[in-house]
Amino acid sequence: MEQGRLDATGVNNVAALGNMIMTQKVEYDFKYYKMEFDSDVSVLVLSEGKSLLPSDYHVPLRPEESSLQIFNAIIEAATYYLKEDIMNIIRIYLTSLKLxxxxxxxxxxxxxxxxxxxxxxxxxxxxxxxxxxxxxxxxxxxxxxxxxxxxxxxxxxxxxxxxxxxxxxxxxxxxxxxx
Incomplete structure (x- = not known):
């Protein structure tokens, strides 16, 4: 998300995400009634400041000074190497640890x-x-x-x-x- 203003839909969506993160339940609105469904979704929140989303663990990153000097190159390399197939391998690894x-x-x-x-x-x-x-x-x-x-x-x-x-x-x- 980018900084800015949230309209009513955005506020509702952030609240729904927060609820899903904390309770692992997703509420569906079927127009005439609402119903909650269980979910099993792992969430990683990355934020430059205080996030709108709740989380169990806050881990402030502390980069080394030398890393800050080449930060843009690091992001470029990560974007280049972390293609969908590599990301899927990481996801499979993290999911398999749960099992x-x-x-x-x-x-x-x-x-x-x-x-x-x-x-x-x-x-x-x-x-x-x-x-x-x-x-x-x-x-x-x-x-x-x-x-x-x-x-x-x-x-x-x-x-x-x-x-x-x-x-x-x-x-x-x-x-x-x-x-």
Missing amino acids: VKYTISEDIQFVEDDFIEMRSNSDEDNPVTADDLHRLLVLARLVSLSRGFDTLDKECWEITKKMEAERLNRIKNRVASTI
Whole structure:
């Protein structure tokens, strides 16, 4: 989407997209009645600023200074190489990760220990909650599967915690730099 004004149809469409992203339901208007249908749509929102669309994860990009100098060439190369067949391979890979059987073994005491430590080290302005644990477990699943494992091990858990700490740090620094 480009910057500008949304008319009533645009507002309704953005609301419908937001609803689909958050609930995985799409409402159809059959003129005389409306009906919701379940969907299973993965959404990636790219935005230069705050997006109109909701998302579970915000990952501020932090390009290296040298990359900024050749940004236009990078975009041109990506446009050239990421043809439809390559994009379809990426889509198949991402979809297949959702379908891989993944198990969490009984032997994940390290997760429980880390969560207890995170909660005890958190402050009341920024408490660590069960939602934070859930988010880490979801990310750990994706990290594990991306590395070819069908169960969580300590190394993938540590990588996940590091990635999440970096993401949260970027968000904090981004907010601090806009104040």
